[in-house]
Amino acid sequence: MPIEINLDVMMAKRKMSSNELADYVGITPANLSVLKTGKAKAIRFSTLEKICEALGCQPGDILSFKDE
Amino acid sequence: MKNKNISLAISSALTKVGFVLIIICCFAAPWLVSFYEQSYIIPYGIDSVYIPLLITLYCAAVPALILTIALDRLLTNIKKGDAFIKQNVTCLRVISYCCFAASLIFIYFGFIRYFALFIVVAAAFFGLILRVIKNVFEQAIEIREENDFTI
Numbered sequence: 475m476p477i478e479i480n481l482d483v484m485m486a487k488r489k490m491s492s493n494e495l496a497d498y499v500g501i502t503p504a505n506l507s508v509l510k511t512g513k514a515k516a517i518r519f520s521t522l523e524k525i526c527e528a529l530g531c532q533p534g535d536i537l538s539f540k541d542e
Numbered sequence: 543m544k545n546k547n548i549s550l551a552i553s554s555a556l557t558k559v560g561f562v563l564i565i566i567c568c569f570a571a572p573w574l575v576s577f578y579e580q581s582y583i584i585p586y587g588i589d590s591v592y593i594p595l596l597i598t599l600y601c602a603a604v605p606a607l608i609l610t611i612a613l614d615r616l617l618t619n620i621k622k623g624d625a626f627i628k629q630n631v632t633c634l635r636v637i638s639y640c641c642f643a644a645s646l647i648f649i650y651f652g653f654i655r656y657f658a659l660f661i662v663v664a665a666a667f668f669g670l671i672l673r674v675i676k677n678v679f680e681q682a683i684e685i686r687e688e689n690d691f692t693i
Contacts, residue, residue: 501693
């Protein structure tokens with residue numbers, strides 16, 4: 475997939491655990507793991523908004539486009 | 543919700559009753575056919591259809607049994623709450639093939655007694671409807687997967 479999710483990097487920078495983030499965003503840890511492993515097909519704006527809010531970052535910090 | 547459960551229970555029970563009835567019919571087929579012969583064939587002096595009818599019935603029993611088993615599996619899955627899974631598509635495909643098979647089997651008897659052609663058309667049409675439902679299910683599974691992986 476050309477769009478990559480670098481959630482791990484950002485979470486490490488902010489020293490936030492998966493469970494903590496999942497709790498803050500309001501999604502299950504299982505769904506967060508789906509997002510982190512790149513199995514997700516789409517992301518809701520509301521989820522993205524919450525993640526950015528929790529990590530204090532921009533969408534560009536967690537999403538990146540890789541030209542294949 | 544309660545209505546839904548009752549409806550499922552009725553469907554499930556009817557499927558099981560159908561399964562048992564088919565098995566009973568298999569054992570009682572020779573007797574049933576000879577009863578039919580005695581009441582409708584022999585009094586009018588028409589040619590006997592004992593053997594062809596028996597062969598048709600036993601051949602048709604096979605897809606009928608497979609069909610009820612597939613139907614039961616489908617209902618069990620729906621009861622568990624996952625109606626839109628790949629296994630259900632397989633079940634629906636099997637059911638539609640069974641309908642087509644029954645229709646093919648009855649073509650043979652249709653040449654002997656024309657009323658059987660009605661069963662041929664009905665079974666084939668039913669199979670066709672089920673195929674369309676199967677296609678709908680496939681589409682629904684795709685949409686569900688998309689929805690499940692939208693976080």
